[in-house]
Amino acid sequence: MIRILGRNNSINVQKVMWCAAELAIPVERSDIGGAFGGNDTKDYLLKNPNGKIPTLIEDGFVLWESNTIVRYLCEVHGKAPWFPEDTRDRGVAGQWMDWYLTSLHPFMTVIFWQLIRTAPEDQDTLAIQSATEEASKLWAMLDNHLADRDFILGEEPSMADIPVGCAAYRWHEMAIDHPNLRHLRSWWERLADRTPYRENVMLPLT
Numbered sequence: 354m355i356r357i358l359g360r361n362n363s364i365n366v367q368k369v370m371w372c373a374a375e376l377a378i379p380v381e382r383s384d385i386g387g388a389f390g391g392n393d394t395k396d397y398l399l400k401n402p403n404g405k406i407p408t409l410i411e412d413g414f415v416l417w418e419s420n421t422i423v424r425y426l427c428e429v430h431g432k433a434p435w436f437p438e439d440t441r442d443r444g445v446a447g448q449w450m451d452w453y454l455t456s457l458h459p460f461m462t463v464i465f466w467q468l469i470r471t472a473p474e475d476q477d478t479l480a481i482q483s484a485t486e487e488a489s490k491l492w493a494m495l496d497n498h499l500a501d502r503d504f505i506l507g508e509e510p511s512m513a514d515i516p517v518g519c520a521a522y523r524w525h526e527m528a529i530d531h532p533n534l535r536h537l538r539s540w541w542e543r544l545a546d547r548t549p550y551r552e553n554v555m556l557p558l559t
């Protein structure tokens with residue numbers, strides 16, 4: 354049985370849990386990190402010296418970094434369309450997964466931490482506004498890409514949809530000024546039709 358270490362209100366844990374559910378891989382998850390702690394112990398740091406969640410453990414094999422875990426699960430335990438057969442499709446999937454992590458995630462983190470994890474009286478309105486404007490430009494890029502596709506690689510969902518799909522729930526759920534991006538919205542609604550997505554990603558924002 355694959356073990357996943359990490360609390361389920363973490364977007365990075367949600368990526369892995371949603372992926373496992375789509376691939377029907379049984380996993381056992383333990384609450385680690387945040388209010389649960391446990392990710393700064395000697396034992397945890399021996400597995401994951403980065404001290405972050407999630408961490409995957411499978412028969413003594415240990416893997417960390419959420420996008421890497423998603424790719425591993427899709428390649429080793431999944432098949433097309435989640436792990437694209439075509440190498441160019443796989444390249445494009447990696448592109449959008451890395452784009453989310455390096456470009457969009459930093460702005461989403463500011464908005465999320467300010468609105469969800471900061472007391473209203475301590476929130477930095479200017480920081481929220483500025484991050485929302487920057488994130489809107491990036492979401493518009495994805496909206497444009499989705500104008501003639503149901504999912505990031507085409508007609509079917511794949512690992513490409515996972516990181517940014519988790520963020521799309523937070524984006525639509527948070528009380529910010531959303532630009533009108535109808536292709537993005539329709540794609541997100543298609544994700545929200547999926548039980549694995551609803552059960553692992555559409556959780557209360559805490």
Ligand SMILES: N[C@@H](CCC(=O)N[C@@H](CS)C(=O)NCC(=O)O)C(=O)O
Nearest residue numbers: 363364365386387405406407418419
């Ligand atoms: N690049 C890493 C980032 C992991 C990360 O920052 N995880 C956060 C939760 S989303 C974390 O471990 N925070 C500390 C904690 O929960 O105690 C990944 O994608 O796995």
